[in-house]
Amino acid sequence: MDQLEEIKSKIDIVQFISEFLPLKKAGRNFKAICPFHNEKTPSFMVSPERQIWHCFGCNRGGDIFGFLMEMERMEFGEALRVLAKRAGVELQSYRPTQAETEKEKLYEINHLASEFFHYLLLNHKIGKRALDYILQRGISKESLEKFRIGYSPPMWDGLQKFLVGKKGYKAEELEKAGLIIASSRQQQTDSGRPLTVGRYYDRFRDRLMFSLFDHRGNTVGFAGRLLDPNAKEAKYVNTPETLVYHKSELLYPLQITKEEIKKENKAIVVEGELDAISSYQVGIRNVVAIKGSALTEAQSRLLKRFTENLVLSLDSDAAGDMAARRGIEIADNLGLNIKVVVLEKYKDPDEAAQKEPNYLKERIAQAENIYDFYINSAFKRFGGRTAEEKKKIGQELVPILAKIEDEIVKDVYTKKLADRLGVNEESIILQIEKIKNKTFLVAKPPEKTVFLSSRRDLLEEYYLALIFQTKEVRDLLEEEERSLFHSPVNLKLIEALADYLKQEKKFSSQFFFKTLPAELREAFDKLYLVDFDNKIEDKDWVKKEREKAKKQLLTIKIKEELQTISREMKEEKDEETLKRLSEKIKILTQRLREVESAEK
Numbered sequence: 001m002d003q004l005e006e007i008k009s010k011i012d013i014v015q016f017i018s019e020f021l022p023l024k025k026a027g028r029n030f031k032a033i034c035p036f037h038n039e040k041t042p043s044f045m046v047s048p049e050r051q052i053w054h055c056f057g058c059n060r061g062g063d064i065f066g067f068l069m070e071m072e073r074m075e076f077g078e079a080l081r082v083l084a085k086r087a088g089v090e091l092q093s094y095r096p097t098q099a100e101t102e103k104e105k106l107y108e109i110n111h112l113a114s115e116f117f118h119y120l121l122l123n124h125k126i127g128k129r130a131l132d133y134i135l136q137r138g139i140s141k142e143s144l145e146k147f148r149i150g151y152s153p154p155m156w157d158g159l160q161k162f163l164v165g166k167k168g169y170k171a172e173e174l175e176k177a178g179l180i181i182a183s184s185r186q187q188q189t190d191s192g193r194p195l196t197v198g199r200y201y202d203r204f205r206d207r208l209m210f211s212l213f214d215h216r217g218n219t220v221g222f223a224g225r226l227l228d229p230n231a232k233e234a235k236y237v238n239t240p241e242t243l244v245y246h247k248s249e250l251l252y253p254l255q256i257t258k259e260e261i262k263k264e265n266k267a268i269v270v271e272g273e274l275d276a277i278s279s280y281q282v283g284i285r286n287v288v289a290i291k292g293s294a295l296t297e298a299q300s301r302l303l304k305r306f307t308e309n310l311v312l313s314l315d316s317d318a319a320g321d322m323a324a325r326r327g328i329e330i331a332d333n334l335g336l337n338i339k340v341v342v343l344e345k346y347k348d349p350d351e352a353a354q355k356e357p358n359y360l361k362e363r364i365a366q367a368e369n370i371y372d373f374y375i376n377s378a379f380k381r382f383g384g385r386t387a388e389e390k391k392k393i394g395q396e397l398v399p400i401l402a403k404i405e406d407e408i409v410k411d412v413y414t415k416k417l418a419d420r421l422g423v424n425e426e427s428i429i430l431q432i433e434k435i436k437n438k439t440f441l442v443a444k445p446p447e448k449t450v451f452l453s454s455r456r457d458l459l460e461e462y463y464l465a466l467i468f469q470t471k472e473v474r475d476l477l478e479e480e481e482r483s484l485f486h487s488p489v490n491l492k493l494i495e496a497l498a499d500y501l502k503q504e505k506k507f508s509s510q511f512f513f514k515t516l517p518a519e520l521r522e523a524f525d526k527l528y529l530v531d532f533d534n535k536i537e538d539k540d541w542v543k544k545e546r547e548k549a550k551k552q553l554l555t556i557k558i559k560e561e562l563q564t565i566s567r568e569m570k571e572e573k574d575e576e577t578l579k580r581l582s583e584k585i586k587i588l589t590q591r592l593r594e595v596e597s598a599e600k
């Protein structure tokens, strides 16, 4: 498709990707910590020349389309439309994939449902009781609009009448959106109330409805909250996992607060929808709710695109919660800086924002470092006076300290803990060592995918990368250079280059790429991603590096020839041939000596 090329030519990949992650210049390329796998040193490379990206850690790679699809979990068609719009290219013919059509439909259905609920809350008498309740709960009318809060009527088919009856959607489609439930399953779940509405019933009935959006603003699902706090049913009912709703990825309401988070370079992380809305109302606008007390990896990664600083303001009893701690560990491992707010006077940020906004703001400003928080929280819960209490505190905190990677930070908190327990620092260090030894016994899986290529393949790649990145490609036409290569892919690439240079005077990686068969394209692109940093601009360095690599390749080549010949000699009986072979060995050994002793 030509339009694909047109879009690509109008969007610079470096500029585009740097809107998602900080790219650092590395010679002719750019690099970053990979957003798609866990790592501490960058192996995510972007080549402006080839307009591609590749991660040497997880082996993902591609062009702007691939990047956007991976980053935003988009289908190809969605990415195509987003990028076409950005490039100002009008798409002529595009047939969406089935998955894409399905997703679009779910967005549409959820959007209409959201408007339906919202209308009932604000404008219909059926929503009057809910409206009174939420206003009295301290949520302003403006917020109801801004966050598109709604009300689901106390009916088994209220939403169906609207979406199926009036809007013409199929019940199956509503079911896929998680809005209605097939009644056969209801026998087990419903408490004996007879069902009169046919095959499906509405999932959300008589609830305050919080519309859930993804960070791009698509309506993906709902959280329905009971009005009556004394009712027997679950306080919250949520959309189940669907094609577009993934609970573990959702941050509420990121589509509204993401700009503020970027601007403040900090996100205040709370638990529930009402915590977020109440905080927002009193001016804490860089807020998101994680729907629970544990940050997930997907949420951490998403947040990291907007800021590296998180302030967790969770419910006051979430402190000892293992799930919460696990979430903090995940975020910590992703390199996020985490602080914790302790609200002593109120049970959650919602209540604090309603009753004493300034107190909430103060506490946020004075958020504790995560390790101070852990120590304080353990002492609060266990006391720490008797030996037994001290042991409990140690059992909780030592594993946490053992995981701190920064030795200075670890040292600081080891001292702090020793002080507060009134014990010798050595005893804590000993405990930490014990834990470490234990965890070492459980072998960790390797962080990176191991490259299977042999040393020779890697060297060949390195050598070719030096040549292609400096555009000295004509050198490869010489037999002496060509004879260094052994890998079929590289040999084919050189052959293709020779053909190309017969017709073209000037080498252009763009045009050359287009002449390549599919199986060579990836190998070719990878050559542009090898990281030489600024040194690639230094002609002397390149020259020396090429000589070094050439020498190594030559050495490997001769050694392999020697091995082959000695294998042949073992099988050979004929005197004449043996003589000839041993002569060859002499020459090769001599040659090897020459190569190895050559000027460095």
Ligand SMILES: [Zn+2]
Binding pocket: 034, 035, 036, 037, 044, 055, 056, 057, 058, 059, 060
């Ligand atoms: Zn990666």
